Amino acid sequence: MFYRTAIAVTLAATVVLLSTVGCAVSRDQETVGAYIDDAAITTRIKSRMGENPEVATTSISVETLNGTVMLSGFAKSAKEKSTAETIARGVSGVRSVRNEIAVRP
Numbered sequence: 001m002f003y004r005t006a007i008a009v010t011l012a013a014t015v016v017l018l019s020t021v022g023c024a025v026s027r028d029q030e031t032v033g034a035y036i037d038d039a040a041i042t043t044r045i046k047s048r049m050g051e052n053p054e055v056a057t058t059s060i061s062v063e064t065l066n067g068t069v070m071l072s073g074f075a076k077s078a079k080e081k082s083t084a085e086t087i088a089r090g091v092s093g094v095r096s097v098r099n100e101i102a103v104r105p
Contacts (some may be wrong), residue, residue, distance in 0.1 A: 037093060038064040044091045045069065054083045060101060062088070067095035074104045 042064045049055040049062075060073040069088045075081040081101045088097045 034066060038066065041067070041069065041091055041093045045088050045094075048087045048091065049084060052083065052087060055080055055087065060084055064094075067093055069094050069097045070100065071097065072100045073102075075101045076103075076105065078103055 042062050045062045045064075046057060049057045049060065056076065060071060060075065063070045063072075069091075071084055071088060075084065081099065081103055084101060085097055085099045088094060088099075
């Protein structure tokens with residue numbers, strides 16, 4: 001009886017672990033750790049943008065994949081677009097930045 005319970009618990013834990021890893025793999029990342037690192041980078045960038053009055057965080061989207069940051073959305077000026085990119089590049093762990101923000105006056 002004890003062995004059946006232990007096996008059932010082990011199988012359940014394995015399913016949970018594999019489903020978590022599966023989420024990271026579906027985003028073309030190698031590990032759960034990479035997924036967590038990317039989420040932390042995105043959070044830091046959004047936080048720093050929120051602290052900067054020159055950047056409208058409601059109009060700019062930030063996504064991170066394997067340390068590559070993708071900025072998209074709309075900016076009111078070229079300066080806002082540039083400031084958002086500068087903020088992203090200044091965050092630890094960022095390997096590169098793709099700035100796809102469109103300037104819309």
